Amino acid sequence: MSVVAEHLAKKxxxxxxxxxxxxxxxxxxRITVLLGPNGAGxxxxxxxxxxxxxxxxxxxxxxGYSTMDDVWKVRSLIALCPQDVRVDINWSPxxxxxxxxxxxxxxxxxxxxxxEKYLKLLDLWEIRKTPAIALSGGQRKRIAVAMVLASDAPVxxxxxxxxxxxxxxxxxxxxxxxxxxxxxxTIILTTHDMKEAEILGDYVVMIGKGKTIAQGTPEELKxxxxxxxxxxxxxxxxxxxxxxxxxxxxxxIYVRGKEKAVELAEKIEAASIGxxxxxxxxxYLYLVGGVANGEN
Amino acid sequence: MGKxxxxxxxxxxxxxxxxxxxxxxxxxxxxxxILMFVWGxxxxxxxxxxxxxxxxxxxxxxxxxAQSIGWDKQQKIMDMFIATPVRPFHYVFGYFISxxxxxxxxxxxxxxxxxxxxxxxxxxxSLIAVAPLLIISNLVGLSIVMRIKKPTNxxxxxxxxxxxxxxxxxxxxxxxxxxxxxxxxxxxxxxxAGAEIARQLSGLSSWHNLWYPVAVLAIWVVLGILASxxxxxxxxx
Numbered sequence: 001m002s003v004v005a006e007h008l009a010k011k012x013x014x015x016x017x018x019x020x021x022x023x024x025x026x027x028x029x030r031i032t033v034l035l036g037p038n039g040a041g042x043x044x045x046x047x048x049x050x051x052x053x054x055x056x057x058x059x060x061x062x063x064g065y066s067t068m069d070d071v072w073k074v075r076s077l078i079a080l081c082p083q084d085v086r087v088d089i090n091w092s093p094x095x096x097x098x099x100x101x102x103x104x105x106x107x108x109x110x111x112x113x114x115x116e117k118y119l120k121l122l123d124l125w126e127i128r129k130t131p132a133i134a135l136s137g138g139q140r141k142r143i144a145v146a147m148v149l150a151s152d153a154p155v156x157x158x159x160x161x162x163x164x165x166x167x168x169x170x171x172x173x174x175x176x177x178x179x180x181x182x183x184x185x186t187i188i189l190t191t192h193d194m195k196e197a198e199i200l201g202d203y204v205v206m207i208g209k210g211k212t213i214a215q216g217t218p219e220e221l222k223x224x225x226x227x228x229x230x231x232x233x234x235x236x237x238x239x240x241x242x243x244x245x246x247x248x249x250x251x252x253i254y255v256r257g258k259e260k261a262v263e264l265a266e267k268i269e270a271a272s273i274g275x276x277x278x279x280x281x282x283x284y285l286y287l288v289g290g291v292a293n294g295e296n
Numbered sequence: 297m298g299k300x301x302x303x304x305x306x307x308x309x310x311x312x313x314x315x316x317x318x319x320x321x322x323x324x325x326x327x328x329x330i331l332m333f334v335w336g337x338x339x340x341x342x343x344x345x346x347x348x349x350x351x352x353x354x355x356x357x358x359x360x361x362a363q364s365i366g367w368d369k370q371q372k373i374m375d376m377f378i379a380t381p382v383r384p385f386h387y388v389f390g391y392f393i394s395x396x397x398x399x400x401x402x403x404x405x406x407x408x409x410x411x412x413x414x415x416x417x418x419x420x421x422s423l424i425a426v427a428p429l430l431i432i433s434n435l436v437g438l439s440i441v442m443r444i445k446k447p448t449n450x451x452x453x454x455x456x457x458x459x460x461x462x463x464x465x466x467x468x469x470x471x472x473x474x475x476x477x478x479x480x481x482x483x484x485x486x487x488x489a490g491a492e493i494a495r496q497l498s499g500l501s502s503w504h505n506l507w508y509p510v511a512v513l514a515i516w517v518v519l520g521i522l523a524s525x526x527x528x529x530x531x532x533x
Contacts, residue, residue, distance in 0.1 A: 050379045054532045071532065072381065080379035082372040090310040099309075102302030103382055131313055147376070157379070 007058035018044030020210035033201035079153035118150035235271035303390025349422035357433025366441035421497035435520025
């Protein structure tokens with residue numbers, strides 16, 4: 001099912017623009033990642049797409065239905081795991097899934113059967129009867145993820161689903177999201193974690209200062225910057241180039257072409273020098289932060 | 297119906313996990329019954345029955361339902377619910393049904409007293425007064441809790457409000473003991489008006505002016521709708 005955001009903008013009652021011009025489209029069987037720094041407008045965008053917020057400008061379509069004009073139809077097609085959601089301390093994982101699935105129209109029996117499948121997928125089966133008060137923050141977060149994935153909603157929104165999770169829990173969530181995408185769901189998640197966007201995303205939308213800065217597959221985004229390599233220099237005594245990023249005792253120099261990188265590295269005097277291919281993080285810094293442009 | 301059942305199921309989990317709240321209620325019901333009997337004899341016991349119905353209805357909306365929904369809002373559970381086919385009616389009604397357990401349990405605790413006093417007229421009269429009071433307490437509770445920004449204020453505001461309007465005005469005592477000029481003023485409080493309706497209908501009040509408390513509750517229903525409709529929003533903000 002498709003999700004379309006066209007020139008989405010939101011001005012809050014206090015006069016602050018949460019988003020100014022967000023454009024992208026997402027399709028089924030694909031994980032679309034909204035990537036951007038804190039305050040970029042990711043959560044506001046998700047709010048508008050999930051009918052929590054009314055757009056000030058632009059429009060959003062879920063499966064062709066307008067979030068403004070067909071609110072109830074849209075709500076039947078989506079599920080949302082909000083940022084910093086805290087499931088009730090009295091709910092066990094089992095309670096949470098059973099209740100949520102009943103809300104989504106499943107019978108008590110069907111919700112138990114479906115709940116079991118997703119509790120196992122999110123590695124919550126062993127603790128299914130333990131109330132959330134006795135569970136860790138990561139386990140509680142996984143309950144919320146399990147709730148929305150278990151729903152039959154064809155479009156699932158997850159606002160920073162892996163924030164605060166340890167490495168193991170993060171991989172469990174990632175694996176479950178990939179499985180659901182394979183099953184045909186349209187998954188849209190927000191993050192500011194480059195690694196998460198690169199590993200998980202089929203399509204990445206970079207958002208900065210409330211606007212869509214760039215979008216494409218992680219590979220396409222990496223090629224949007226005019227550099228292919230970076231030289232990371234530790235404790236430099238001499239750098240024969242003015243344009244570099246100064247990180248204190250480390251400097252980063254972006255160059256185009258491996259040969260040029262090697263040539264330049266030979267002229268640098270430093271404790272250690274490394275040459276790496278540019279990655280999504282570099283593209284992000286260049287496109288969203290403007291770091292490589294010398295703007296920051 | 298499934299949506300309401302789902303909300304009720306989730307909303308009732310806390311009572312299942314913390315059943316001692318129901319035991320606490322038993323001691324409060326029992327304690328007040330003893331207190332009222334010692335000071336007021338059989339008439340005191342009849343009045344405490346009215347008071348329990350009124351305080352139960354008021355506490356259910358202002359305290360139970362409002363607090364639960366307030367916490368849902370703070371913990372973003374409400375956002376999860378909004379992004380589903382659940383409508384505001386399903387949501388609030390689900391919480392309402394889950395909270396009925398307290399009224400039902402309190403009724404069971406009072407049952408021995410009701411049978412002993414053969415006080416079924418009082419029960420019927422109280423239930424008539426409870427109906428509009430439940431609507432008012434839920435609307436007032438929602439309109440207050442949806443305005444609260446700080447989570448720590450949820451209980452800090454609703455708990456005193458609940459107690460203040462049960463203990464101070466004539467709920468556990470009849471309004472007829474007050475001078476008539478004061479009576480009109482005090483009966484503007486919804487809990488007092490509800491208790492007065494129950495007392496007049498069951499013959500416990502020496503005052504005969506049923507339309508005044510009825511009019512007060514009708515005005516409160518309108519005020520409650522107006523106050524809550526401004527702040528109770530189901531997304532699209």
